[in-house]
Amino acid sequence: xxxxxxxxxxxxxxxxxxxxxxxxxxxxxxxxxxxxxxxxxxxxxxxxxxxxxxxxxxxxxxxxxxxxxxxxxxxxxxxxxxxxxxxxxxxxxxxxxxxxxxxxxxxxxxxxx
Amino acid sequence: xxxxxxxxxxxxxxxxxxxxxxxxxxxxxxxxxxxxxxxxxxxxxxxxxxxxxxxxxxxxxxxxxxxxxxxxxxxxxxxxxxxxxxxxxxxxxxxxxxxxxxxxxxxxxxxxxx
Numbered sequence: 431x432x433x434x435x436x437x438x439x440x441x442x443x444x445x446x447x448x449x450x451x452x453x454x455x456x457x458x459x460x461x462x463x464x465x466x467x468x469x470x471x472x473x474x475x476x477x478x479x480x481x482x483x484x485x486x487x488x489x490x491x492x493x494x495x496x497x498x499x500x501x502x503x504x505x506x507x508x509x510x511x512x513x514x515x516x517x518x519x520x521x522x523x524x525x526x527x528x529x530x531x532x533x534x535x536x537x538x539x540x541x542x543x
Numbered sequence: 544x545x546x547x548x549x550x551x552x553x554x555x556x557x558x559x560x561x562x563x564x565x566x567x568x569x570x571x572x573x574x575x576x577x578x579x580x581x582x583x584x585x586x587x588x589x590x591x592x593x594x595x596x597x598x599x600x601x602x603x604x605x606x607x608x609x610x611x612x613x614x615x616x617x618x619x620x621x622x623x624x625x626x627x628x629x630x631x632x633x634x635x636x637x638x639x640x641x642x643x644x645x646x647x648x649x650x651x652x653x654x655x656x657x
Contacts, residue, residue, distance in 0.1 A: 462643055464644075464645075473649045474588075476645070479643065479644070523588065525588075536586065536587040
């Protein structure tokens, strides 16, 4: 149990467009989900905490208008990168909280051209 | 503030050798959790272990073992008889009770040479 999926696994988009990444907990309900960003050969940087039914809590330095997070249900959180630019290219990972554990999705590699 | 330090950026060992990955943490919490995750080239984080701060017993799981020393704020990870499939980036992480956020170390890239 405790499977988290992300879709898409890879996406290439043009500069100026928006892209949505989905994070789903497949076999459990998660009131809290997290979004991380990972640059090549770097650690995971927490972007925001997503709580079902309320606004996301963003970490310092993360633009909430640029990275829109919606936790619409107990099994789905979405991250929308708006007006993407090449510097937004990165590996985005979500996780879903269950008990003491965070279960991680497989990640989404975003490339903005 | 919480902090996790993994001083070893990259380690390479020949297959079948033992290797220890270091993790040192800082926290003001009296109760906290420590984690190790493996990130293979595919990118997906794989949970390896969670340790409660009140439990200083060392743990062994197959070829993996963990040494938790509260006195030195360390939570080291040893792989014995390493295999090529162990090649990955390993992250140590910390979370306080009542705080859901995980603080990750910078990771150690382990390469097992066949």
